[in-house]
Amino acid sequence: MTIQPIQHGTADDTRAELFLRDWRSLSRIGQTPGGGVERQAASVADAQSRTWFTTLLNQYGFTVRTDVIGNIWGLLEWNPGAPFVVVGSHLDSQPLAGKFDGAYGVAAALHAGRRLAEEGDAANRPKYNLAVVDWFNEEGSRFTPSMMGSSVYTGKLPAPVALATEDADGVTVAEALSAVGGTGSWTGPAPAAAAEIHIEQGRSLEDSGTTIGLVESCWAAEKFTVVVRGEQAHTGSTVIADRHDALLGASRLVVLLRELADRFPGGALHTSVGQLTVVPNSPVVVPRRVDLTMDLRSADEGVLAEAKQLLEQGVKRIEQEAAVTVEISGSHAWGVRPYASAGVDLARECADALGLRSKPVQTLAGHDSINMNDVVPTVMLFVPSREGISHHEGEYTEDTDLCAGVDVLTEVVRRLCRGELDDGR
Numbered sequence: 001m002t003i004q005p006i007q008h009g010t011a012d013d014t015r016a017e018l019f020l021r022d023w024r025s026l027s028r029i030g031q032t033p034g035g036g037v038e039r040q041a042a043s044v045a046d047a048q049s050r051t052w053f054t055t056l057l058n059q060y061g062f063t064v065r066t067d068v069i070g071n072i073w074g075l076l077e078w079n080p081g082a083p084f085v086v087v088g089s090h091l092d093s094q095p096l097a098g099k100f101d102g103a104y105g106v107a108a109a110l111h112a113g114r115r116l117a118e119e120g121d122a123a124n125r126p127k128y129n130l131a132v133v134d135w136f137n138e139e140g141s142r143f144t145p146s147m148m149g150s151s152v153y154t155g156k157l158p159a160p161v162a163l164a165t166e167d168a169d170g171v172t173v174a175e176a177l178s179a180v181g182g183t184g185s186w187t188g189p190a191p192a193a194a195a196e197i198h199i200e201q202g203r204s205l206e207d208s209g210t211t212i213g214l215v216e217s218c219w220a221a222e223k224f225t226v227v228v229r230g231e232q233a234h235t236g237s238t239v240i241a242d243r244h245d246a247l248l249g250a251s252r253l254v255v256l257l258r259e260l261a262d263r264f265p266g267g268a269l270h271t272s273v274g275q276l277t278v279v280p281n282s283p284v285v286v287p288r289r290v291d292l293t294m295d296l297r298s299a300d301e302g303v304l305a306e307a308k309q310l311l312e313q314g315v316k317r318i319e320q321e322a323a324v325t326v327e328i329s330g331s332h333a334w335g336v337r338p339y340a341s342a343g344v345d346l347a348r349e350c351a352d353a354l355g356l357r358s359k360p361v362q363t364l365a366g367h368d369s370i371n372m373n374d375v376v377p378t379v380m381l382f383v384p385s386r387e388g389i390s391h392h393e394g395e396y397t398e399d400t401d402l403c404a405g406v407d408v409l410t411e412v413v414r415r416l417c418r419g420e421l422d423d424g425r
Contacts, residue, residue: 012407015111015115016403016406018111019107019108019111019402019403019406020399020402020403022056022107022110022111023104023107023402025052026049026052026091026099026103026106026107027099027103029045029048029049029052030043030045030046030048030049030093031099032096032393034096034393034394035099035393035394036093036096036097036098036099036392036393036394036395037093037097037098037099037103038093038094038095038096038097039091039092039093039097040092040093040094040095040139040141040142041092041136041137041139041141041142041143041148041176042070042092042136042137042142042143042173042176042177042179042180042182043142043180044180046091046092046093046180047180047181047182049091049092049103050072050091050134050180050182053072053074053091053106053110053134054072054074056110057072057074057110057132060074060110060113060114060117061076061114061117062074062075062076062113062117062132063075063076063077065184065186066182066183066184066186067152067153067184067185067186067187067188068152068159068163068183068184068185068186068187069136069148069149069152069153069159069162069163069173070136070137070149070173070177070182070183070184071133071134071135071136071149071150071152071153071188072133072134072136072182073131073132073133073186073188073189074110074113074131074132074133075129075130075131075132075189076113076116076117076129076130076131076132077129078120078125078126078129078130078417079125079126079127079128079129082127082128082129082192083128083129083189083190083191083192084128084129084130084131084189084190084191084192085128085129085130085131085191085192085193085194085195085413085416085417086131086133086189086191086193086194086195086372086376087109087112087113087130087131087132087133087194087195087196087409087413087416088105088106088109088131088132088133088134088135088196088368089102089103089104089105089106089108089109089134089135089138089196089197089198089367089368090102090103090105090106090134090135090136090137090138090139090149090368091103091106091134092136092137092138092139092141092142093139093141094139094141094391095141096392096393097139097391097392097393097395098389098390098391098392098393098394098395098396099395100199100385100395100396100397101198101199101201101390101391101395102138102139102198104197104198104199104383104397104402104405105196105197105198106132106133106134108197108402108405108406108409109132109133109195109196109197109409109413110132111406111410112132112406112409112410112413113130113132113413115410116130116410116413116414116417126414126417126418126419127417127418127419128192128193128416128417128418128419129189129417130413130417131188131189131191135147135149135150135153135368136148136149136177136182137149137173138150138367138368142167142168142176143162143165143166143167143173143176144165144225144293144331145157145223145331145332146223146332146366147332147366147367147368147370147371148162148165148173149368150368150371150372151332151371153187153188153371154371154372154374154375155375156371156374163177168277191372191375191376192376192416192419192422193343193376193377193378193379193416193421194369194372194373194376194377194378194379195369195378195379195380195381195409195412195413195416196367196368196369196372196378196379196380196381197380197381197382197383197405197406197408197409198367198380198381198382198383199382199383199384199385199390199395199397200213200361200382200383200384200385200388201364201365201385201388201390201391202361202364202385202388203385203387203388204359204361205359205361205382205383205384205385206384206385206386206387206388208359209357210357210358210359210384211351211356211357211358211383211384211401211404211405212347212351212356212357212358212359212381212382212383212404212405212408213358213359213360213361213381213382213383213384214344214347214348214351214358214359214360214361214381214382215339215344215360215361215362215363215369215380215381215382216338216339216341216344216360216361216362217299217336217337217338217339217362217363218334218336218337218339218362218363218364218366218367218370218373219270219297219298219299219336219362219363219364220297220298220299220300220301220304220333220334220335220336221295221296221297221333221334221366222295222296222297222304222308222330222333223293223294223295223330223331223332223333224293224294224295224328224329224330224331225291225292225293225328225329225331226250226253226291226292226293226294226326226327226328226329227289227290227291227326227327228246228247228249228250228253228289228290228291228292228324228325228326228327229246229288229289229324229325229326229327230243230244230245230246230247230248230249230286230287230288230289230322230323230324231243231244231286231288232280232285232286232287232288233285233286234284234285234286235283235284235285235286236284238286243286243323244286244288244322244323244324245286245287245322245323245324246278246279246286246287246288246289246290246324247278247286247287247290248322248324249290249318249319249322249324249326250276250278250290250292252318252321252322253273253292253294253314253315253318253326254273256311256314256315256318257271257272257273257294257296257311258271259314260296260307260310260311260314263307263310264298264303264307268298268299268300268303269296269297269298269303269304269307270296270297270298270364271294271295271296271297271307272294272295273292273293273294274292274293274294275291275292275293276290276291276292277290277291277292278290279291293331296308296311297364299336299362300336301335301336315328334366334370337370337373337374339369339373339378339379339380340373340377340378340379340421342377342421343377343378343379343421344360344379346379346412346415346416346420346421347379347381347408347412350408350411350412350415351408353411354404354407354408354411356404356407356408361382363380363382365390367380377421377422379412379416379421381405381408381409381412383397383401383402383404383405384397384398384401385397386398
């Protein structure tokens with residue numbers, strides 16, 4: 001097929017302006033004083049962004065449906081009864097987050113679908129239909145695990161388990177979705193292929209002057225929930241030797257995770273600890289309990305296995321030295337997974353034809369496309385992130401890169417809908 005390079009001063013400029021208009025309206029929802037957004041899953045701001053999405057889906061001619069876990073779908077059915085190419089990302093955010101993470105991928109998918117709908121020709125109808133999606137609770141900041149909506153859709157997480165999950169205030173997913181009118185009974189469309197575009201959340205594209213990242217594989221990751229148990233006591237009168245300080249144990253665990261990352265050269269292992277909850281969290285009480293999350297990530301599953309062994313050894317030392325107990329439970333995990341090489345090639349061809357520089361990259365972060373990649377051929381694309389800043393109000397991507405990403409995504413989705421990735425795993 002032939003794709004014409006972008007010509008400025010033409011209808012392509014109008015398409016870009018329309019995308020940027022919608023993008024800026026989305027970016028104002030849940031805006032923070034620091035210029036980012038806060039739209040945690042099923043919050044008021046997230047509900048407003050979901051309304052933004054459904055309003056535009058209806059305006060642009062999609063059929064709107066919501067599934068049992070709150071994923072919102074915009075459907076274009078050109079070929080009744082045929083499966084769907086699934087394209088999208090997520091509108092929810094971390095606390096005090098950037099406005100590009102996830103949301104850009106939803107807006108880009110919406111406009112890719114709008115462009116294809118405008119070009120619709122019954123005589124040349126695609127092999128597959130198109131489903132644009134906002135995946136529920138990708139971030140996992142309010143409800144654990146992350147990537148919840150796509151996990152339910154792909155059968156990795158039972159819907160009843162997800163719906164019963166509680167946030168820190170004891171509100172379940174089912175209750176939160178009901179409060180914002182976000183529940184449905186549908187299980188979602190039958191998928192044929194998938195695509196997602198996202199900001200890189202790294203510096204490689206910016207550093208190399210590249211516009212489009214072609215994601216070849218994801219890093220392996222393991223996420224855990226942890227409870228450190230000690231004994232409540234008075235911070236002044238209790239003898240130091242008699243203390244069972246849960247916060248001391250948790251603090252040593254934080255240091256241990258960083259030491260593990262430093263142990264492997266070249267950044268081969270990434271580790272983190274977050275979301276600490278201290279009980280009773282009083283200035284004059286030795287904590288009796290600390291809840292936290294931690295994760296390990298690597299492009300080498302052997303490194304990840306070795307790090308887990310070292311973690312187990314370190315936890316035993318912490319329990320002895322801090323006189324606490326540490327309970328670790330797996331939250332969710334995934335291995336190193338390649339994306340379809342034929343899909344990488346297809347995306348490269350689209351970028352080349354549009355005159356855009358591309359290069360292969362890996363994703364260190366988790367994305368809903370990782371779940372989709374397990375069930376259908378999936379294409380993952382990146383656009384540059386300034387200085388690699390992410391999960392931060394300073395997150396930023398240039399308008400020209402945003403628009404270029406929409407152009408490439410449109411061509412990728414067009415070809416996926418024609419079935420050009422069939423048997424292309």
